[in-house]
Amino acid sequence: MPSDPSTTPVPMRCTAVAAAVINGRQVLLIRRSRGTFAGSWTLVSGRVEAGETAWQAAAREVTEETGLRPITLxxxxxxxxxxxxxxxxxxxxxxFVARTNSQEPVMLDDAHDDYAWLPLPRAMETVAFPGQRRALEMIAHFFMDKPPADFYRIDAYRP
Known part of the structure; x- marks a missing residue:
């Protein structure tokens, strides 16, 4: 189907990832300390670097932003x-969803100034972005209410 020359499409870009760090029915939220979204509570997120896959970027961002190493991704x-x-x-x-060791301490990078392990309902009320709130609803159903299906696990990930 030819495009309509009287319209301009809005381009799509995929250069960032987000990761919900979970422990049981708790979610780790981090608060941004600077930039446009300073003061906002969010999931871990960041840019995909050259040569990385999306899942590699998610694992790296979890470690860089929180000091935690995912056990499973x-x-x-x-x-x-x-x-x-x-x-x-x-x-x-x-x-993405990252499961971590609940005994490890959270060590924030300089782009964040606070963190909280919150029960899922509270995390959904607290997170700043509607898309992350919707993601947490889905994560509750597929990753917390029951064990996740094997096909969600990223087998290539090795901590």
Whole structure:
């Protein structure tokens, strides 16, 4: 089907990832300390670096932002999609789940100034972005209410 020359499509871009760090029915949220979203509580998130896969970026970001090393890493099959007016693009952000050792201390990077392990309902109320709230609803069903299906596990991930 030919495109309509009287319209301009909004481009899509996928250069970032998000990860929900979970422990049982608790979710780790981190608060951004600077930039446009300073003061916002979010999931772990960040850019995919050159040569990385999306899941590698998610594992790296969890470690860089929180000091935690995922024990297991899962794809959720879910994305956060939102309009970025500054760059005039639709941002597509794959969402992952990272399970970590509950005994490890959280050590934040300098882009974040606080963290909280919250029960899922409270995390859903606290997170700043609607797409992350929707992702947590799905994560509750597929990763917390029952054991995740094997096909979600990223077998290539080795801590």
């Amino acid at each position: 899962y794809t959720t099959g879910n994305t956060d999609v939102f309009y970025n007016p500054k760059d005039e693009v639709m941002e597509v952000v794959p969402v």
